[in-house]
Amino acid sequence: MLHSSLIVATTLFGVLAKVVFAAPAVAQHAKRSPTCDFPNPSPASNSVLPTPSRIPAGMTVNAPMSAGGRRYGRGVKCGEKKEGGEKDAVFILEANATLENAVIGADQNKGVYCLGSCTLRNIWFEDVCEEAIIIKQESGTSTIIDGGAKGASDNVVQHNGGGRFSPNRKARCAPMLIRPNLYVGLVQISSYCVQDFGKLYRSCSNCKSQTKRQVIISQVIARNGKLLASVNANYGDVATIDTKSNSYTGVNHVCNTVLGNNSGGESTTLSRNRVNAHCDF
Numbered sequence: 001m002l003h004s005s006l007i008v009a010t011t012l013f014g015v016l017a018k019v020v021f022a023a024p025a026v027a028q029h030a031k032r033s034p035t036c037d038f039p040n041p042s043p044a045s046n047s048v049l050p051t052p053s054r055i056p057a058g059m060t061v062n063a064p065m066s067a068g069g070r071r072y073g074r075g076v077k078c079g080e081k082k083e084g085g086e087k088d089a090v091f092i093l094e095a096n097a098t099l100e101n102a103v104i105g106a107d108q109n110k111g112v113y114c115l116g117s118c119t120l121r122n123i124w125f126e127d128v129c130e131e132a133i134i135i136k137q138e139s140g141t142s143t144i145i146d147g148g149a150k151g152a153s154d155n156v157v158q159h160n161g162g163g164r165f166s167p168n169r170k171a172r173c174a175p176m177l178i179r180p181n182l183y184v185g186l187v188q189i190s191s192y193c194v195q196d197f198g199k200l201y202r203s204c205s206n207c208k209s210q211t212k213r214q215v216i217i218s219q220v221i222a223r224n225g226k227l228l229a230s231v232n233a234n235y236g237d238v239a240t241i242d243t244k245s246n247s248y249t250g251v252n253h254v255c256n257t258v259l260g261n262n263s264g265g266e267s268t269t270l271s272r273n274r275v276n277a278h279c280d281f
Contacts, residue, residue, distance in 0.1 A: 032146055034221045034247075036193040038124050041071045041103055048075040048107070049090060057094040057116070065101045065122065073107035078129035086113040086134075093118040096140075106151075110134065119143045128152035128197075137161040141186045148193030148221075155202045156194055159187055159213050186214045197225040203237045205260040205267035210235050218242035224250040232260030233270050233278045241281035255279035 047070055055061050063070050072090050086092055088109035091099055095116025104111045106127035112120060114133070117140030124147050125132040132149045135142050138161050149156045187201065194200050200222065203213045212235055219242070222228060228251060231237035239255050248254070257278045258267040275281060 032191050034146075034148075034191045034193050034219050036148060036195065036221055036223070038126065038148060038150070038193075039065060039069050039103055041069045043071075045070045046105065047072050049073070050075075052086065052089045052092045052113070054092045055094065055097040055099060058096045060098040060100065062100040063102045069101060069103055071103040071105045071126075073105035074109070075107050076109065077107065078109060078127075080109075082109050086110075086115075088130075089113045089134075093120075095137075099123060104132070114142055116140065117142050120145070120147065122146040125149035125156075126151075128156060130154065131158040132156045133158065135159045135161050135187055137185060139185055141188060144187070144189045144192060146191045148195070149197065150195045152194075152197040152199075154198040156197055156199065157187065157189065157201045157215075158204065159201065159215065160204045160207055161185060161213075185212070186216065188216045189220065190216075190218045192219070193221045193223075194225060195223045197222075199227045199230050200225065201229045201239070203231045203235075203260075205230070205232055205258050206262070206264050208262050208264070210260060210262045212236040212238075214238050214240070216240045216242075218245045220246045222246065222248050222251050225252070227251075227253045227256055229255045229279070231255070231257055231278050232267070233257040233276075234259050237278055239279050239281070241279070243281045254281050 049072060074090055082088055090104055090108050090111055092113045093099060093115065098119040100121040102123050104125045109129045111125055111132040114135050114137060117137045120133065128149050128151050132152060133144065189201065201215050201217065215229060217229060228241060229239040231239045241254060243254065253273040256272050257270045259270055260267050
């Protein structure tokens with residue numbers, strides 16, 4: 001079963017792909033400062049996928065960025081030929097899968113779906129259509145590190161999955177960015193560039209299944225955007241934003257809270273750009 005998955009993933013990515021299975025030990029990656037130097041792969045390297053490329057659970061797919069890397073898309077204009085949900089994605093990551101070093105072109109309706117906890121490292125979105133990243137994890141930590149996104153009229157990261165906070169008395173006084181292991185259902189965004197955007201992160205405010213969600217945002221360059229994070233106060237969401245490590249230019253608000261619902265209706269804004277129990281910045 002594992003062998004066939006490896007063949008499928010390698011075929012989808014062609015000869016440039018380097019696919020390895022996740023090992024118990026976490027691979028060490030050099031920590032980088034955020035940059036807004038978006039890679040620009042040669043059009044000759046463009047890969048148009050007829051269906052979403054699915055990365056099996058626990059697998060790491062690394063498309064090397066040599067010569068500018070490779071651009072992936074679905075060959076459609078934003079808003080065209082929509083099938084709905086994950087069928088419109090370029091990549092679908094199963095639980096604990098990792099995607100590294102890829103450019104998502106403008107020819108798509110949705111970028112990446114994470115069905116469980118996932119890691120996206122050095123993934124660049126040239127022109128976001130509906131959402132760049134949709135997180136559906138029910139537990140664990142999803143990490144979005146390095147890379148960036150441009151042109152999101154609405155959301156870059158849409159967090160639809162759930163989670164809960166696991167309290168630990170000994171760690172309550174620890175620095176806010178040294179506590180990710182205390183959370184379940186956490187999204188971490190760091191060393192990231194976002195330009196011309198509506199929201200960098202949105203906790204779903206009208207999903208049928210609602211629960212507490214968490215996000216940590218640090219080392220982010222944000223330019224020309226409406227809002228860094230939107231969270232549901234009534235479901236106990238928490239956005240922890242390390243403003244000292246971030247850079248803002250033309251950003252209207254850092255963190256807003258809303259009154260969410262599970263009926264599919266519009267949410268009501270409760271606070272704008274205020275530090276409180278749900279917006280720590």
